[in-house]
Amino acid sequence: MPSQPATALGGAPAQERALRPQGRKTMQRLLDAGRTVFESQGFHAARVDDIVKTAKTSHGTFYLYFANKEDLFTALAYDAMAQMEMLGASLGPITPDEVGRNALRTWVADFVDIYAAHGTVIRAWTDREFASRDLGQRAQASLMALSGALSRRIDEARKVGATSAEIEGVACLSMLERFNYFQQSHQIDFDHDAAIDVLTRAVFEGFFMPSKPSPAVRRARIRRGAGSSTPA
Amino acid sequence: MPSQPATALGGAPAQERALRPQGRKTMQRLLDAGRTVFESQGFHAARVDDIVKTAKTSHGTFYLYFANKEDLFTALAYDAMAQMEMLGASLGPITPDEVGRNALRTWVADFVDIYAAHGTVIRAWTDREFASRDLGQRAQASLMALSGALSRRIDEARKVGATSAEIEGVACLSMLERFNYFQQSHQIDFDHDAAIDVLTRAVFEGFFMPSKPSPAVRRARIRRGAGSSTPA
């Protein structure tokens, strides 16, 4: 469940033409430059001029491959969405034991990797600005695919019912997304593995384990020889 | 732990002058208009022209009270920050029992209310764009104050050590912030109370309760008459 961007699809103008090796290379340079520039400036502040300079090419060439700035962004975004959806599909059942915890940790680590590669784009597409446009719609669908995958596994593990599971899926995804955003934007700077450990634990305990009775309650139950519990 | 923007500080130009009642009123109209417009358009897409029209005043007047667009935004932001910091201060100890859970629920509900009132601003100030500027610095400080408060209470409850607690505080805040963002931007639309229940549960179980042994382990322990937990 790895990460490298691999397969950005390219913008509308380019799709209409057959690309020769040279063209393909230029387009890739532009995509890479776009990623770099969007990363450091954000979508708005990014100037086509910056992208073009980074890609060591010209303005005209840019518009040979992409209809406009948003088109390049969209190309990068679709890549990220594909990764997101694959990530969702790759989430297996999380059992409430060490096996489940380990599986979850691996999955969380994948999330962190993908976010490292596509975070810029992911952050931007949730902007109010894109909400109306096609991109925003598809982006949301991608996110919902991911939270949906989480919801299903949560419900599987704890039988909380569809509605509750849905909310929990979003809450879980929220934590993962935002934490990585803070990390990536260097507003915080935690150790990579420690962060994964914490996230894993929080997700595991917060979403995949049945609710624990509070200690006092537990003590009483043990005395009586009781089992487990599941409140809302 | 409510919300109304009690104390907007006003832009530089205004601060240098003593405001008479009429001026005060105009300024308030501009602040309100700013909130409205930033809310519906976001900081970038918001035009000074929109704000001015909404406030039923003129461009010239705008710059009588605020040094520039960002200055008005900053005024709104400082309001939100104050609320955030107060919210942090209001978080008491969360004990691992029903009392703690209820206290937490109340606090989460406060968070939701404050986010409803200041979300737009909160969302925007985490933008990469502001990172460098003064506003960004202070905004981050506010956020860290909040996550710091969480960290302290988490460490208090589970003794996980400073570093781990810090990470957990951020993770917890991430979940709260992003979930509310999704909710507010209408990308999702869950029932208000159900959402608070879920968030409370996730925070409580995920951060304030000691780790549970997985069922199998637990059974063994119970037989032996064993006690506590296994942190990350």
Added chain:
Amino acid sequence: MPSQPATALGGAPAQERALRPQGRKTMQRLLDAGRTVFESQGFHAARVDDIVKTAKTSHGTFYLYFANKEDLFTALAYDAMAQMEMLGASLGPITPDEVGRNALRTWVADFVDIYAAHGTVIRAWTDREFASRDLGQRAQASLMALSGALSRRIDEARKVGATSAEIEGVACLSMLERFNYFQQSHQIDFDHDAAIDVLTRAVFEGFFMPSKPSPAVRRARIRRGAGSSTPA
């Protein structure tokens, strides 16, 4: 039936605002500048920059009063159309005698004056480029209003039937329009009065007088004491 532009209406953005005297003046400067520049460069070659410099104002100001280059052009065009339509309305019956000929001459002279004032715009709006747009539609309507007026008077004078009259109206207008265009574009340079005389004569003899029998025929007829004739 005179000419001076008098009343250009101004573009969309300006119509939405109440204009104070100063604004009104600036707008008029822009309209005048537009006329001047379109005159010497044509619509395409005309640069907004040229107009703005001619009007001694700034780019920003231009877009305060007009949505874009075409909008300014349209404002000028509507003025010209109004003149055209008024000219059409002012064409009285042309009797096949000296009275009619004199009335026609006056009218032709009016046409020449109006063309001198609005020719640039008139020329441009028949461009294929505008055909599709709203402007083109309205422009054509104006032209047709004028040729329609001619048609009616022609039919009145010679009873040629609606279809034929319609064609003749267009033919007549064609001659007037194009002749003046050549004159104005300095591709030719004839004496003003001589030109009016020729045009008047051609229109009068070509469209408003009953067909003459050729001399040979006429001689025969006179001998027999005959009257007039009307072939196709």
Added chain:
Amino acid sequence: MPSQPATALGGAPAQERALRPQGRKTMQRLLDAGRTVFESQGFHAARVDDIVKTAKTSHGTFYLYFANKEDLFTALAYDAMAQMEMLGASLGPITPDEVGRNALRTWVADFVDIYAAHGTVIRAWTDREFASRDLGQRAQASLMALSGALSRRIDEARKVGATSAEIEGVACLSMLERFNYFQQSHQIDFDHDAAIDVLTRAVFEGFFMPSKPSPAVRRARIRRGAGSSTPA
């Protein structure tokens, strides 16, 4: 007196080289494509890209045969000019009788045919834009050749004097040119033969017949047994 572009001269780059059959074919494809595209878009709106696509060839190839867009246009224009000049030469004396009228009708029909084939080009070259350049000069010369031919025949028929004849020639040509333009640009859509009839009549009566006395005058003259006419 028909039309096909017999002798397109070819652009500068091509003129310097001897063209082999394949090259000749490619060049013809480009000329045809140019005509088509200029026809539907006009000179300005026509994109080299459109021409190239229509000709199913490439940008590079275009500039192998033509120095630039105007060069291709010029090639087409010279063709049209040749036709115009031939048309002028083909205008025989127009006698003020049925014979003359019939000869004129044939000639007008030729004009209509030629305009149908070359109208786009003819329209464009009168644009202010070309006025200065070489093309504009030569185009005007062509037009003047045609109007000159008309002038001579008019003077021949009515002895109006050189100056007046010159003006009349231009007026006559104006009518023919513009009427056909309106027709071709689909701003009007008259029956082909009816249009030719009307044009013929207008030209014949308006330019080639001696002025008719108005009915009243005529009646008086006939009584006295009088003869001819009274020019402007």
Added chain:
DNA sequence: TATGAATGAGTGTTCATTCAT
């Protein structure tokens, strides 16, 4: 001879900010 790719000067337009009244 042919082609797809590259170029970059040129243009229309926006909008935060300043000015004059």
Added chain:
DNA sequence: TATGAATGAACACTCATTCAT
């Protein structure tokens, strides 16, 4: 204190023309 008008730097995008293969 208020306002409409003015400004111009900044930016996205186009397209005729040239280049490398």
